[in-house]
Amino acid sequence: MNIKNQIENFIYGEALADGLKTSLAIIIPPLVAVIFGELYIGVTISLGAVLAHMTDTPGPFKERRNFLWLSVILIFFISYFTKLINDLPIFLGISLVVIVFFSNILAVWGQRASALGMVVMMSMVMNMSNLKAEFSSFEVAFYITVGAAWYSIFSLSISTFRPYRLAQQNLADTMIHISEYIRIKASMFDKDSNYDEIIKKLIDEHVVINEKQNIVRELVFTNKRLVKDQTPIGRSIVFIFSDLVDIFENVTATQYDHQRIRKDYGDTKAIRKIYNMMNKIAHELKMIAYHINSDKKPKKPTFDFEVELKKIDDAIKELYAEGKKPLVLTKIFINLKQIVYKIEFIHKFFYDDSFTEKKKNPLDHVKQFEPTVNYSWRRMKDHFNLKSSFFRHALRSSIVMLLAYGVTFIIPMTYHSYWILMTVVVILKPGFSVTKNRNYQRLKGTISGGLVGLLILLVIPQHSIRFVIMLVFMLLAYTFIRQKYAVGTFFLTAYILIAFSFYSLKDSIYIIQERFIDTLVGGFMAFISCYIIFPTWEKNSMNEYIQKALIADYEFIFLIFKKLADNEVSTTDYKIARKDIFIAMANINSVFQRIISEPKDKQHHAKELNKFTIFNQSFVSYSFGLVKILKKNNSVILTSEHIRLIKKTLQLLLQNIRLYGPYETENLLKTIDFTETTVIFSAIETEELQNDSELIEDLLEYLYEITTDFTKVGNVFVKQEIVIQKEEEKEQEAVA
Numbered sequence: 157m158n159i160k161n162q163i164e165n166f167i168y169g170e171a172l173a174d175g176l177k178t179s180l181a182i183i184i185p186p187l188v189a190v191i192f193g194e195l196y197i198g199v200t201i202s203l204g205a206v207l208a209h210m211t212d213t214p215g216p217f218k219e220r221r222n223f224l225w226l227s228v229i230l231i232f233f234i235s236y237f238t239k240l241i242n243d244l245p246i247f248l249g250i251s252l253v254v255i256v257f258f259s260n261i262l263a264v265w266g267q268r269a270s271a272l273g274m275v276v277m278m279s280m281v282m283n284m285s286n287l288k289a290e291f292s293s294f295e296v297a298f299y300i301t302v303g304a305a306w307y308s309i310f311s312l313s314i315s316t317f318r319p320y321r322l323a324q325q326n327l328a329d330t331m332i333h334i335s336e337y338i339r340i341k342a343s344m345f346d347k348d349s350n351y352d353e354i355i356k357k358l359i360d361e362h363v364v365i366n367e368k369q370n371i372v373r374e375l376v377f378t379n380k381r382l383v384k385d386q387t388p389i390g391r392s393i394v395f396i397f398s399d400l401v402d403i404f405e406n407v408t409a410t411q412y413d414h415q416r417i418r419k420d421y422g423d424t425k426a427i428r429k430i431y432n433m434m435n436k437i438a439h440e441l442k443m444i445a446y447h448i449n450s451d452k453k454p455k456k457p458t459f460d461f462e463v464e465l466k467k468i469d470d471a472i473k474e475l476y477a478e479g480k481k482p483l484v485l486t487k488i489f490i491n492l493k494q495i496v497y498k499i500e501f502i503h504k505f506f507y508d509d510s511f512t513e514k515k516k517n518p519l520d521h522v523k524q525f526e527p528t529v530n531y532s533w534r535r536m537k538d539h540f541n542l543k544s545s546f547f548r549h550a551l552r553s554s555i556v557m558l559l560a561y562g563v564t565f566i567i568p569m570t571y572h573s574y575w576i577l578m579t580v581v582v583i584l585k586p587g588f589s590v591t592k593n594r595n596y597q598r599l600k601g602t603i604s605g606g607l608v609g610l611l612i613l614l615v616i617p618q619h620s621i622r623f624v625i626m627l628v629f630m631l632l633a634y635t636f637i638r639q640k641y642a643v644g645t646f647f648l649t650a651y652i653l654i655a656f657s658f659y660s661l662k663d664s665i666y667i668i669q670e671r672f673i674d675t676l677v678g679g680f681m682a683f684i685s686c687y688i689i690f691p692t693w694e695k696n697s698m699n700e701y702i703q704k705a706l707i708a709d710y711e712f713i714f715l716i717f718k719k720l721a722d723n724e725v726s727t728t729d730y731k732i733a734r735k736d737i738f739i740a741m742a743n744i745n746s747v748f749q750r751i752i753s754e755p756k757d758k759q760h761h762a763k764e765l766n767k768f769t770i771f772n773q774s775f776v777s778y779s780f781g782l783v784k785i786l787k788k789n790n791s792v793i794l795t796s797e798h799i800r801l802i803k804k805t806l807q808l809l810l811q812n813i814r815l816y817g818p819y820e821t822e823n824l825l826k827t828i829d830f831t832e833t834t835v836i837f838s839a840i841e842t843e844e845l846q847n848d849s850e851l852i853e854d855l856l857e858y859l860y861e862i863t864t865d866f867t868k869v870g871n872v873f874v875k876q877e878i879v880i881q882k883e884e885e886k887e888q889e890a891v892a
Contacts (some may be wrong), residue, residue: 165332168450170325171215175635177314181205181307182634183627185402195658197299200291205278206301207814209233210636211271212311214322214371216378220315222310226273232301235278238283239293246398248284249561253554255280256581260550263586264539266529271693274581275654281577282755300827322780322800323375324667327400330368333402335441340405342434344414347422351415355770362773366742371736372397392505396448399498403441406495409780413858417484426471426485429537433464433492453506461496470493491784544628545697545790548690551875556580556685567677575671579678588686588693589753594641595679601645606647609653619658626654648769695760699873701740701747702765703816705772706866708733708740709779710809712823713859715781717802720794720852721828742774745769764869771869775862781855794851801856802828808863815870 166172182202189198211227212220234255241248259273283296291299315322340357343349375396403567421427438457447454468489475482539546560580567576583598585591609629616622629651637644649671656667686692712733719725751762794802813819 165328165446165449168325170322170329171635171639172631173321173325174638175631175633175879177311178205178307178634179627179631180211181209183630185303185306196290200296200299201306203282204231204300204305205307207275207282207300208301208304208311210278210305211268212307213268213638214326216373217270217312217315217319218378219268219310221308223272224312227272228301228304228308230272230276231279231304234279235283235300236278236297239296242284244297245565249558252280252561252577253558257550257554260553261536261539261546263549264536264546265531269529269531277581279579281574281581283558284574284577295732300690320393321384323372324448324451326368326372326375327393327397330365330372330397331400331441331445331448333365333368334407335401335438335445337365338405338407338434338441339438340497342431342438345418345431347418347427349420352546355773359769359773360749362738362747363742363749367737369401369404369680369738380754390530392822395505396502399502401734403495403498405780405783406491406498408777409491409784421475421482421485424475426468426475426482429464429468429471430485430488431491433468436461436464437492437495437499438755444499444502447506447539454503454640455497457503461499465493465496480829483851487784490610494784494787538849545586545692548692549584552685552689553580553584555689556584556681560681563677563681567673575674576678576681579675580682584682584685586625586692587750588691588755588758589750591682591686595641595683598645599675599679602672605646605649606653606672609650610665610668612650612654615655621658622654623705626651629654670675693754693758693760694747695758698747698751698761698765699816701744702768702870702873703813703819705744705768706809706813706816707819707824708737709772709782709811710806712737712776712822713779713809714806715829716786718778718828719786719804720782720798720802723828737776737779741772744772761873762797764872767868768869771862771865775859775866778858778862780853782852785852785855795853798849798852798856801853801860805856805860808867812863812866812870815867815874 182205183200185205186195186198189195189201208227208231211223237251238248241251256277259276262273263270279300283300300565337358340354340361343354344351376394419429440458440461443458444454472482472485472489475485538544541547557577557580560576563577564574579598583591583594585594601656612622612625616625629647633647633651635644637648653668653671715725715730715733719730744765746763748765751759751765811826813824
C-alpha cells in the first residue's frame with residue numbers, strides 16, 4: 157500500500173471518524189453560545205458531550221443507545237448532587253469514596269458497563285470545583301446534561317443514517333491486522349530471521365486481531381438490520397468477514413515444523429517464492445481493506461496470483477526432479493492456494509451482486525455468535541470478596557481517590573485541583589502493568605503537549621490562528637486518545653491549554669505548571685497504590701487463564717478428532733469452538749504481555765508462561781493443520797496408531813486441565829466412535845492418501861508431544877506454587 161493509500165485509509169478510518177464526530181459535538185455548542193454572549197454556557201454543554209463520549213465505544217447499536225441514554229440520566233444526577241455538596245468537604249469526601257467504589261465494581265458487567273462507571277466518576281470529579289459559581293447547581297447539571305443528550309442524539313443519528321459504516325471500518329481494520337500477521341509469518345521462511353522474535357510478534361499481533369474480530373463479530377451478528385439485509389453492501393460485510401476468519405484459520409494452520417523447513421529448504425528457490433507470495437497476499441489484503449474503508453470497489457487484484465502460484469509449483473517440482481520429497485512445501489502450496497481462492501471470493505462480492513460462495517451461509521448460525529452479557533445482581537454479588545480482582549480494584553480506587561482528595565487541600569496550586577483526581581481516575585487500572593503503561597503515556601503526553609501548547613501561546617498572539625490550531629489539536633486528540641493514548645494526551649493537553657487562553661483569567665504558564673504538578677501527583681499516587689493497596693498481580697489469575705486455554709484446546713481438538721473418525725460434527729459447533737480457542741489463546745498471550753511488565757519479584761512463572769504460550773500457539777496451529785486435511789479429503793482413513801495417539805492426547809489434556817485447579821472434566825465430551833473400517837490401513841491405496849496418512853500421524857505426534865510439554869510446564873507450576881505457599885506460611889508463623 158503506497159503512502160497515498162495509507163493517508164486515505166487513515167482519513168476514511170474509524171479513528172478519524174470518531175474524532176471528527178466528537179470534535180464537532182464538543183465545538184458546536186460554544187460556537188453557537190458565543191453568538192449570544194454565553195460562552196460559559198457553551199463550554200458547560202461541551203463538558204456533557206465529553207462525558208457522554210466515554211461510553212460511546214464501537215459495538216451493537218442497541219447497546220450503544222441504551223448506555224448513552226443511561227449515561228445522560230446519571231450525568232444529571234451525579235452533577236447536580238456533586239454541586240449541591242461542594243461546600244461540605246467531609247460529606248463530599250465520603251460520597252466520593254462510595255461513588256468511586258460502585259463505579260469501579262461495574263466492570264464486573266463488562267467493558268461498556270466499566271465505561272459507564274468512568275462517566276459517573278468523571279461527572280463527579282469535573283463538578284468538584286466552583287469555576288462556574290455564577291450558575292446554580294441545577295443550572296450547571298442541566299447544561300451538562302444537555303451536552304450529553306446533544307452528543308447522544310448526534311452520534312446515534314450518524315449511526316442511523318450510515319448503519320453499515322462502523323462495521324465496514326472495523327472490518328477493514330481487522331483485515332489490515334491479519335495482513336500484518338501474514339507478513340510477520342512470511343518472515344518464518346527467511347532463514348536469516350530470528351525465529352523466537354517472530355513467534356513473539358505473532359503472539360502480540362494475535363491479541364490485537366482477537367480484539368478486532370470480537371468487535372466486528374458484535375457489529376455484524378447483533379445488527380438485525382444488517383443480518384436481514386439482502387442488499388449487496390449488507391450481504392458482502394457478513395460474507396467477507398466469514399471469509400476473513402477462514403483466511404486467518406488458513407494462515408494459523410501449521411502442518412509442518414518451520415525450523416526444520418528453514419534448515420532443509422532455506423536456500424531453495426521454492427522457499428523464496430513462498431516468502432514473496434505471502435508478502436503479496438498481505439499487500440493484497442491491505443489494498444482490499446483500503447477499498448472497504450473508503451467504500452470503493454477494488455480494482456482487479458494487484459498481482460496475478462495464478463502466475464505466482466505456478467512459480468511456486470514449478471519450484472517445488474524442480475525439488476522433486478532432484479530426488480527430494482518436499483511434501484511439506486506441497487502442503488504449504490495448497491494452503492496458499494486456498495487463501496488465494498478466498499481472496500478471489502472477496503473480490504467477487506464487490507462486483508457480482510448475485511455471487512454466492514459454496515459454503516454454509518454464515519447467517520445460519522448467527523444466533524450462536526450473538527454476544528451475551530449477564531447483567532444480573534447475583535453476578536455482581538459474587539465478586540464482593542477480596543479474592544475478586546474487581547472488588548480489590550474498587551477498594552483500591554476508593555482509598556486512593558480519598559487520599560488524592562485530601563492532597564488537593566494541601567498543595568498550593570488548587571485552582572484546578574480536580575485534575576489530580578481526574579489523573580487518578582484515568583490512570584488507575586485493575587492491573588499493575590496497565591497502570592504503569594498508562595502512567596508513562598499520560599506523563600509523556602502531558603509534558604510534551606504542555607510545552608507545545610505553551611510555545612504556541614507565546615509565539616502566536618492572534619486569537620483566530622490559535623483557534624484554528626486548537627480545532628486541529630482537538631480533532632487529533634479525540635482521534636488518537638483511544639488507540640494511541642500518549643499521542644492523544646499530547647494533543648489533548650495542547651488544545652486544553654489553548655482553550656483556557658480564551659476564557660480563563662489565569663496565566664498560561666501557571667495553568668501548564670498546575671496541570672504538570674497535578675498529573676505528576678495523581679500519577680504517582682495511582683502508580684504506588686498498585687504496590688501497597690490491595691495489589692493485584694497476574695500470577696494470581698494465571699492458573700485460571702491457562703486452564704481455560706487448555707479447556708478450549710480440548711473442546712476444539714475433540715471435534716477435529718471426532719471428524720477424523722468420520723463422526724458427525726456440525727459447522728456451527730466447529731465455528732464456536734474455533735472462536736473460543738482464538739479468544740482463549742489471545743487471553744493467555746495477553747496475560748503474558750502484562751506479567752512481563754510487572755516488577756521482577758512478582759514475575760512468578762514468567763518463563764514457564766512464555767513456554768506455555770509458545771506451546772499453545774503450536775498446538776492450535778497443528779490442530780488447524782488437521783482441519784486442512786479434513787477439508788481437502790472430507791474424510792480420512794485412520795490407522796490403529798492414529799487412534800492410539802488420539803486417545804493419549806485427549807487423556808493427557810484432561811490431566812493437564814486438572815493440574816491447574818478443580819474442574820469437572822466429566823462435563824467435557826469424551827465419546828468418539830471408531831468404526832472397523834477406519835482402522836484398516838490396507839484400505840489406503842493411492843500415494844496421496846498414503847502421504848496424508850503419514851502427515852496425519854506426524855501432526856498427531858506433534859500434538860501429543862505438545863501435551864507432554866504442557867504437563868512438564870504444569871508440573872513446574874505446581875511445584876513452585878507449593879514452595880510459595882510454604883514460604884507464605886513461614887512468614888505468617890514468624891509474624892504470629
